Amino acid sequence: MHQLSLTDFEISIENIVSESKKVQLFPLEEYDHIIVSASAGKDSMVCLFKLLDLGVPTEKIELWHQSIDGKKDHYFEFMDWPVTESYVEAAGEHFGIKTAYQWRAKGIYGELLRKESLTGDVYYCENGNIIHLPTKNGKETTRLKWPAMSPNLRVRWCSPYVKIDVFRRVLNNHPRFQGTLEQPKKVLVLTGERREESPNRAKYLECEVHPCSNKKRIVHAWRPVIDYSEQAIWDMYEKRRFLPHPAYLLGWNRTSCFGCIFSTADLWAMMREIAPERFYRLAEMEKELNHTIDTNRLTLEEKANLGSTERLPKDKRLSKWVKLALSRNFNKSDLIMDKFEIPAGAFRGNTGGPS
Template structure:
């Protein structure tokens, strides 16, 4: 993408501000940063969350059951609209693709659903995403998040003949690959010089921050983090994240044995493990579940409704803060 010279965007220049909101600490810090810079821009903000498992209707293959409801609760607390997008059939359908096109994507908008795709060339996966910085190999990030957002931006006519600031929470500290990302650049869905005049800039406001600074701003506003952090997880990605370490896989198995058994079945069926060396079964044996895996937050994380407060009167760092670094390379 083309880098832009402006490192501090003027929110007044944009018709809307879209924040990619996973429910994790970095995207939460992005939201708080924007509000801290300009409360006047609140009316322009909307949160976007990509449903990894698709419009699951209570069926969760990879993601935390609580995530969608937690994201809704945060949006409601701040009085900001939230829109959800997904690939039809989610992670599981894409993983099981066998001589078929990738599925359609859908996105909620203020004017209803928009959709695109589903008629591309036939392709086959029949394997889990692999731990890699290469997004064609680690396809979950590309197909279930990045491409879904880009598709929504290209498909929804409200982005035509207008200016949009698109915000995501990648940080340089996370990996050598992410350290190379530009803080401000032209978004991949931009078409400012075309007939549709779709002007979209991509800003990463927390790119320069270390983890302490991220937790500091969350503490400043006393926001209750996603339950995964209370359980001891260092990131709020998928519950069954391909980057999870042995202890995290053991914890997930303690909380959701049926779910991990399903993944073990597919590893055997594909003849290809997520880790490339150790199958999930071995990783669970090697790991030790977090002490929280049988506590109250385990129950909260496995629900599909969030009833806990968003603001805590007595805020403390969750057990997952500064935990094992298990994320993109």
């Protein structure tokens, strides 16, 4: 009898699990709600463009953004680009689409400094009101260490704790998304992963059952740009003459956290150049925690010293884009360019972000 190796066994189990998640999407008009999980990066924005090109009514679409540094009274500027939230909101206003925010109390800063306590409560905005979802279950634990630079979400805790889990808790508890056994709500969630980005993402399904699905709520997950090339992504921007997130204009090839743990030496050097106070805030936190972002190898200062700032624009655009990227106010009138130009961060590979 053929003996399966551990690797063969793991692959077989992975294939079985993947097959069990596969789903055929309903016609788009049958969904009660269509949510675009909008990071403000190029891929999630093209998910929105694709829905609009397919003729989906704007009143059925919502942009959901997880505010990783918290929001309102829970805000502490720490890891994210200051402009990101207002960029997403401006895009929603431009297209006449509802924008919603979700966040964990004190954001990633609070989770990083968690000591012998539960993870922070979750909040979301609805019609101008802030709704509170308290954390009641779980274990009181201590972090005091940066997320690991790993594709494994069990140790790269930033993504699950300030994005994925926050999104799911809101969807699971939001009254608008509760149906009945006889008439369950139908919800479609779009995310912008692409197979071209990494071997890990190459394995993702385009359509699958979302973890928030239950007997009263049918939730499907759709990755509509999964097979798009980066060229195809920028072609969609050019078609609309749509201004990319300012991070791309400054030379960043991915729009994640400003202080993403996966940032390359060049990106840290660029951050130190355009926002030294933000860079040194993280560098000081490394010293306070006695734990470096680079998994206890190089400090941020050591890593930045190995990088180059050559990507940054060399003309008057630099001060313009820096001012915009570090602002918390983005005007929707700035979204449409007179003439689209490929940003400095385009076609620079997939390093500097999670795999």
